[in-house]
Amino acid sequence: MTVMSYLGAIGAAQREAMEADERVVIIGEDVEANVYGTTGGSGKSRADKGDFLQMFGSNRIRNTPISEEVIVGAAIGAAMTGLRPIVDLSYSSFLYMAMDQFVNQAAKNRYMFGGQASLPVVFRSAMFYGLNTGAHHSDRPYPMFMNVPGLKIVVPSSPYDAKGLLRTAVDTDDPVLTFEACTLWGSKGEVPEEEYSIPFGQARTVREGTDVTVVAISSAVPEAVAAAEQLAEEGISVEVIDPRTLVPLDTAAIVESVSRTGRLVVADPAHRTCSAAAEISAIVAEEAFGSLLAPIVRVTTPDTQIPFSPALEKQLYPNRSYIGDAVRRVTGERVSVPPTPEGVDDALSTQAPR
Amino acid sequence: MSLTNEELLEMQRRMVRIRRFDERASKMVKRGQIPGTVHTSIGQEAQVVGACMALGDDDYMSGNHRSHGHPIGKGSPLGPLMAELVGKSGGVCGGKGGSLHLADFAVGSLGESGIVGSSIPIATGAALSSKVLGNGKVSLAFFGDGAANQGCLYEAMNLAGVWQLPVVFLCENNQYALSTPAHTVTSGVIADRAAGFGMPGVRVEDGQDAMAVYDAVSTAVERARAGDGPTLVEVVTYRYNEHSEGLRLGTDYRNADERTQWLERDPIVLFRRHLVETGVATDEEMDALEAEVLDEVEQAFQFSQDSPFPDPEVAFRDLYTEPIGVTS
CATH class of the missing domain: 3.40.50.920 (Rossmann fold)
Structure with a gap:
């Protein structure tokens, strides 16, 4: 066990998933520069190995244009054809820009194609509520997506859960939306240093x-x-x-x-x-x-x-x-x-x- | 890019398949044998098959609501497609997709889409996986002139451009978005928009010429496979039927002369003539090919009739890879 922040736990889960399976890629705005702190090393290891971009290369760490619809759609298409993308959408309010892809493609493709497709893709986003970011950045939109059969919805509240649930999300063959709370980013908790996963559907x-x-x-x-x-x-x-x-x-x-x-x-x-x-x-x-x-x-x-x-x-x-x-x-x-x-x-x- | 005689005949065979399949589907809608409606590709066969034949068997493709031609063009067997239109358990999607959502992953068909433009990002993503995995596969997105005005196309073209993805954006410009003439809602030339994304934009003016389409798309596919990135190909073509079968509009938005002119350049007649004139096949052989396809369509129809409807519980399957809630 080690003490880790919520954000650090997310970064650890991403790193471990990237190391475990080369089909895992990270796609999103500003992921190369590790702007949000989940695609980088930390402390001494960061000085030695750099961020994910240096660790895993630009083929697997992909900075995107600000184009949520194609970011989400391309991740879905990539998941249908052999990759296991983790998409960093930064703010949860940005999900609305890609609503068609979430609702009409991610949630429906496996079903309406009679099980031909599997969609191992994770969409991460953070809810910036309680931080005086105003109406456009403060949404907590997970209930909207609960109303869309075909998606899995994750709401971690501790560093331990953030790491274990994200790993399960990456390893599952269905589309997963994780909603992270920014007010919890800095919260600390005991987290195993080794890999582990927490089954979905267990309170x-x-x-x-x-x-x-x-x-x-x-x-x-x-x-x-x-x-x-x-x-x-x-x-x-x-x-x-x-x-x-x-x-x-x-x-x-x-x-x-x-x-x-x-x-x-x-x-x-x-x-x-x-x-x-x-x-x-x-x-x-x-x-x-x-x-x-x-x-x-x-x-x-x-x-x-x-x-x-x-x-x-x-x-x-x-x-x-x-x-x-x-x-x-x-x-x-x-x-x-x-x-x-x-x-x-x-x-x-x-x-x-x- | 020259095709063998065998491939040329296969091209004609697939065009005839689309024609006869969709004629049969149209009849079935009128007779109430297909619930809902369908959108036929009759008149657009050269544009569809010319593009599909430029792809390899393992290459990916996504499509739209005008949905039967694409999987047929990619080589999907007719029986499960027809059964899907009827909603039977033997359907290619087990009866859960229907006409609008045909998909046959076995031939690289990643799915048609009832939402205009919505499958373009999907094909772009398939190209991303090809690039990351280095498996050499090319992806092609079919979309219409209507979808050419959806924002997701330009997000996809930009992303494909900066990442140099092996994807071909294929605009099937049949000149009407339902009743709306493309030129009244489309500023400039669709193919010219490629320039803004630093990729080649090609306009095939005669989309009824299967070889012209094949040549243009082959160039784009080779470019993609070589790692040189995406291409936008606009093919000008024409649909003979109404937007969807059974649709009766009070206004005639298409000029009768225009239709006659396009009918005179029927892609199947043109290509047959080409094959006979160049000695690839005799008229008798072409007659035989058409008879074989008719038989194939009849068998597909029989398959669709013989296949049972799915059990009600099937509605609760295939939502997730593992059971959740009401699903199993």
Whole structure:
């Protein structure tokens, strides 16, 4: 084990995958110069060996023009014919530029060609929310892609998961979209130095508890853990589950947990409507209704665009305070509603179950 | 780039296959034997086959909604193609693609596309894998004059240009995007746009001449295979039928004289005459070839009728390489 940042773990996974299989190539804007820090060496090894460009050569590390549609489409075509590309799209909002290729080609080609194609391709992108980057750079668009059968959706929340899930993504024969949270880039954690992979569809129980299940996604995971620590002091035992992959989704783990705790809060940085939280809530309502002792509460980003000003943005995303209050609500605690603007989160303004 | 007599006959055979296959498909739509509609390549056979014959068996190809000619031109057997049009389990895609999404990976056909222009980046990516893996394969993207105004074409041409990818961009200019005359929505000459990307742009004015198409595309393919990068080839041609079978438009957007003129230069008649005049085949041999193809199409039809419909559970297969959710 070694301590590694989230970003460093992604770089390590990419390097190991490149070393393990020469069909793996990295395609994207600014990947040669290692602008985002995931296509380079680090520390002493960087001085000795340089970045990926020097390590693997320009045939396999490919800087692209700013042309998302063909970057994504070409990666799909390359995957259909023998390569295993990792595409770095930098910002998640840039995925929209290539929507046709994601939806009509990546997701459909294997299916509509009757299984003739396999598409071993990974599309990495980072969600720059919470960093005052304004409306064009702050999106958390993974739920849109959950609505496209044929794609796999990964949302790592820790360095360990970032490395292991990315390796699985590279090794799987289906198109995978990974959504990385920039606010987690610098977070540190223990990561094995050797190669490993984490199977998709297996949630991680981040913290065990008995009173409330909090399913948290991406950057909401550390916030949920922080909330759980505070709540423990108040005598409320919170179980925190990180699905890690949204497609496939570990429904069984979530339902099993709720069947023990009887209460569910879902913390999801995506917009509220048709969010991952909405889907998880619906699944639990369908499959564990009999276990529920209180209504499900979603803690999400409200359905508004992301403003630039720090004075405006910060309040919008699920944080430890909102998650804590949601937990207190489902456990029947009277809560003082935080000083959030009216309508910021419908769940927070509804009456607590008695 | 000279073809053997055998290859010349194969070229004619594939053109006749497309013609008879699509005539049969058109009839089947009218009789309700094909659900939905189809887009025929009747009239465009020289443009399709001239291009496909310039490719090797292992080379890649992607196409569009005018979709039957491409795999036939690349050598795909007719039975599974016909069965796919009907939605049968014996279809080349098991009944999940249909006319718009024919693909036969066995002959390098990476798929037709119902989204105009959408398969151009796919062919470009296949060329990327050829380049990275160094396997010498060339990729060809078929697209129409309508797709020539899609942005993804220019993203692809630029990328192929800077990476010197072994790809041929083949514009099938049949002069109409559904009802819209190409010249009313297309600024300048499509082939000339290649200059902006530093690649050769070739316009084949007589796309009804299979050899003219073959020669132009062969030059592009050789260039690609030699590592010299992409070429844009625009072939001017004409579709005889309506945009799609069964489509009835209130307005006649095409000039009757224009159609007559194009019909007079039918690519199959022209090439047959060429083969007979140059002594490659006799009229009797050409008659026999056409009879063989008719028989082949009849057998394909029978295959499509005999093949069972897929089991309902097939709708839940082939989404992923491993089962997820409702899929198996």
